[in-house]
Amino acid sequence: EAKAQGLGVQVWQPAPDTASATDMLLLAELRGAGERGELRLRYQPQCEAATGRLRGLEALVRWQHPRLGLLSPASFVELAERTDTIVDLTDWVLAEAARQCRAWRDQGLDLEVSVNVSTRVLHGGALVPQLRSVLAEHGLPPSALRLEITETTVLRRPERAALVLGQLRELGVAVSVDDFGTGYTSLAMLSELPLDELKLDARFVSGLLTRPADAAIATSVLELAHRLGLVTVAEGVEDEETAEELRRIGYDTLQGYLFAPPLDPAALPLWLRAREAA
Numbered sequence: 305e306a307k308a309q310g311l312g313v314q315v316w317q318p319a320p321d322t323a324s325a326t327d328m329l330l331l332a333e334l335r336g337a338g339e340r341g342e343l344r345l346r347y348q349p350q351c352e353a354a355t356g357r358l359r360g361l362e363a364l365v366r367w368q369h370p371r372l373g374l375l376s377p378a379s380f381v382e383l384a385e386r387t388d389t390i391v392d393l394t395d396w397v398l399a400e401a402a403r404q405c406r407a408w409r410d411q412g413l414d415l416e417v418s419v420n421v422s423t424r425v426l427h428g429g430a431l432v433p434q435l436r437s438v439l440a441e442h443g444l445p446p447s448a449l450r451l452e453i454t455e456t457t458v459l460r461r462p463e464r465a466a467l468v469l470g471q472l473r474e475l476g477v478a479v480s481v482d483d484f485g486t487g488y489t490s491l492a493m494l495s496e497l498p499l500d501e502l503k504l505d506a507r508f509v510s511g512l513l514t515r516p517a518d519a520a521i522a523t524s525v526l527e528l529a530h531r532l533g534l535v536t537v538a539e540g541v542e543d544e545e546t547a548e549e550l551r552r553i554g555y556d557t558l559q560g561y562l563f564a565p566p567l568d569p570a571a572l573p574l575w576l577r578a579r580e581a582a
């Protein structure tokens with residue numbers, strides 16, 4: 305463009321849809337982060353709505369960056385998802401979650417760990433063999449791990465998703481649809497896919513008591529899920545009034561700051577003891 309203006313100057317500008325130089329650097333650093341021991345998992349409790357009993361935990365990744373400090377997934381997961389780096393990241397997460405799950409089981413804590421799986425990973429060919437080997441390596445039953453995929457992952461390539469979900473069902477690893485209610489999954493698709501759980505998106509939880517539209521969505525998602533035989537989880541539960549309303553509607557499992565933030569695994573025994581005492 306500059307040339308066309310006759311200035312003879314060319315300023316390099318990345319196209320709006322490509323990564324910035326900072327992003328490129330971060331992505332390059334992320335590639336070896338697992339091997340360098342810079343990745344961490346935090347675990348957020350998922351509690352049975354009726355009893356408060358700990359059902360399982362969601363593994364949420366963090367990156368202890370040598371210069372930038374502790375990074376939340378918002379600053380690197382989306383970046384990783386643009387390339388195969390997300391595959392390596394998920395490999396690390398699955399292996400670490402399985403190792404931790406084994407350690408808890410050895411301490412007598414029979415917990416399920418949910419792992420977030422991006423579109424590229426679900427649709428790539430390596431997930432099922434990877435899961436099989438990680439379960440075998442740690443002597444875990446398939447029910448020890450659960451995968452969270454988003455609605456868009458299913459929607460983008462429904463046939464491919466159906467194939468992989470079928471293999472996961474055969475393997476015995478449960479699948480949860482994360483951020484549910486934000487996409488436009490058809491009823492037909494939901495009923496045909498081998499799914500186990502629907503996770504109502506946090507936005508409907510936060511508006512439950514104040515926005516009638518959010519309450520309507522929370523209720524219809526619950527009815528739909530239960531008719532299809534799916535377990536229901538509400539995430540982002542921050543206060544007791546909202547938890548009470550979710551219990552009244554019939555949600556099976558609750559997750560959010562009201563119960564616990566994502567915890568360092570070392571803090572879990574303490575959290576459990578504090579709850580028993582309460």
Ligand code: C2E
Nearest residue numbers: 364365376377381397420421422540541542560561562566
């Ligand atoms: P998500 O899967 O929807 O996870 C829920 C997010 O909500 C987490 O943020 C969690 O810390 C936060 N949260 C939990 N309770 C509350 C609450 O009561 N109120 C509010 N306002 N927020 C709450 P986090 O850990 O920053 O993760 C953000 C997103 O990054 C996740 O959203 C997930 O999409 C992605 N992510 C995290 N770990 C992984 C991973 O290992 N692999 C992949 N592919 N994505 C990941």
Ligand code: CA
Nearest residue numbers: 362420452482
């Ligand atoms: Ca999730």
Ligand code: CA
Nearest residue numbers: 482483503539
């Ligand atoms: Ca979610």
Ligand code: CA
Nearest residue numbers: 482483505506
């Ligand atoms: Ca989300």
